[in-house]
Amino acid sequence: MIELSTEQLEIIQKMSVFQVRAGMPPTEARILALLLVSDRTELTFDEIRETLSTSKSAVSTALNTLVLRNKVESITIPGDRKRYFKHQLKNWNANAKDGLEKLLSVNQLLKEILAVRTSETEDFNRDMRNVIAFIDFMQVELVQVFEKWNNLQNKENKENN
Amino acid sequence: MIELSTEQLEIIQKMSVFQVRAGMPPTEARILALLLVSDRTELTFDEIRETLSTSKSAVSTALNTLVLRNKVESITIPGDRKRYFKHQLKNWNANAKDGLEKLLSVNQLLKEILAVRTSETEDFNRDMRNVIAFIDFMQVELVQVFEKWNNLQNKENKENN
DNA sequence: AGTTTGGTTCTTTTAATTCAGAACCAAAAG
DNA sequence: CTTTTGGTTCTGAATTAAAAGAACCAAACT
Numbered sequence: 001m002i003e004l005s006t007e008q009l010e011i012i013q014k015m016s017v018f019q020v021r022a023g024m025p026p027t028e029a030r031i032l033a034l035l036l037v038s039d040r041t042e043l044t045f046d047e048i049r050e051t052l053s054t055s056k057s058a059v060s061t062a063l064n065t066l067v068l069r070n071k072v073e074s075i076t077i078p079g080d081r082k083r084y085f086k087h088q089l090k091n092w093n094a095n096a097k098d099g100l101e102k103l104l105s106v107n108q109l110l111k112e113i114l115a116v117r118t119s120e121t122e123d124f125n126r127d128m129r130n131v132i133a134f135i136d137f138m139q140v141e142l143v144q145v146f147e148k149w150n151n152l153q154n155k156e157n158k159e160n161n
Numbered sequence: 162m163i164e165l166s167t168e169q170l171e172i173i174q175k176m177s178v179f180q181v182r183a184g185m186p187p188t189e190a191r192i193l194a195l196l197l198v199s200d201r202t203e204l205t206f207d208e209i210r211e212t213l214s215t216s217k218s219a220v221s222t223a224l225n226t227l228v229l230r231n232k233v234e235s236i237t238i239p240g241d242r243k244r245y246f247k248h249q250l251k252n253w254n255a256n257a258k259d260g261l262e263k264l265l266s267v268n269q270l271l272k273e274i275l276a277v278r279t280s281e282t283e284d285f286n287r288d289m290r291n292v293i294a295f296i297d298f299m300q301v302e303l304v305q306v307f308e309k310w311n312n313l314q315n316k317e318n319k320e321n322n
Numbered sequence: 323a324g325t326t327t328g329g330t331t332c333t334t335t336t337a338a339t340t341c342a343g344a345a346c347c348a349a350a351a352g
Numbered sequence: 353c354t355t356t357t358g359g360t361t362c363t364g365a366a367t368t369a370a371a372a373g374a375a376c377c378a379a380a381c382t
Binding site for chain 2: 005011015036037039040089090093096099106109110112113117131137141142149
Binding site: 059064 | 357358359360361362
């Protein structure tokens with residue numbers, strides 16, 4: 001059982017509300033938030049269960065999907081039977097990229113729609129071509145933004161060697 | 162009642178599945194998709210209801226939230242009591258920006274968490290500062306990308322005058 | 323004034339998520 | 353080989369979200 005300050009509890013609350021609004025199931029959200037605020041960054045299954053006072057089944061399924069989605073990593077220490085769970089901060093970047101790309105993939109469908117549309121509605125079709133062009137543009141630009149970030153990181157690393 | 166080809170029906174299906182996965186309620190998603198594929202771009206309440214064969218109440222609430230969220234505009238033609246509903250393609254850009262900004266607003270919470278974290282876990286905290294820096298970076302870059310797009314649009318408009 | 327049209331709002335029903343509790347299971351320990 | 357540990361999996365049960373149906377209402381038409 002992890003001891004948490006009032007502040008820590010409040011943040012878990014706020015953070016999980018935020019994530020639930022974004023579509024994440026409550027238990028997953030609370031586990032992620034706990035792993036972000038907890039003083040120890042690697043918690044066992046039972047520590048999580050006790051601290052959040054939920055059932056084993058809920059924790060089990062939530063952790064498994066979190067691991068599957070690369071939000072959490074599970075660590076095993078040799079000679080210790082329990083698994084330890086840790087927030088995958090390192091993957092935030094990549095997850096964000098994947099998420100954005102999924103959002104932008106709607107463009108495929110928009111192009112299909114445009115191909116099927118009557119040519120009678122020229123104004124509407126122009127607007128649609130414009131949306132499509134915008135999303136294509138975003139796709140290219142986002143790749144560049146991610147590259148730019150990676151370059152900045154590499155530079156920083158070199159400087160610190 | 163709007164007549165739809167098999168192709169149009171299939172696209173409505175695919176598009177609404179896509180949007181529902183992204184968290185949109187089914188009726189809203191199907192209305193939006195219908196307004197994208199339909200040969201007429203402005204449909205009445207009853208045309209939508211009949212074509213999607215759902216209840217008045219479902220259509221009413223869905224349309225109202227879509228209008229509220231600037232996804233659909235409602236047009237009234239003088240001398241015609243019905244309202245006509247049209248997909249707000251023009252707002253796609255702005256809606257995308259709002260959506261992204263909401264996503265990035267998680268950074269506020271991450272900063273709060275970092276402020277409360279123990280200093281014992283230096284590796285973890287560094288990763289967290291890195292995520293925060295990344296989101297801050299994205300925020301700045303996204304604004305620039307949107308500006309760049311607007312500039313491109315303005316240029317094009319001038320050229321076409 | 324009465325009726326029809328074009329919806330809205332409230333209540334009920336249905337369906338889908340989410341969680342808990344118990345049974346279960348494999349690996350390790352005794 | 354029996355027991356304990358560290359979970360997983362399989363039912364329900366409870367909550368929540370979505371849709372239907374019916375009652376309602378205001379504006380326009382007769």
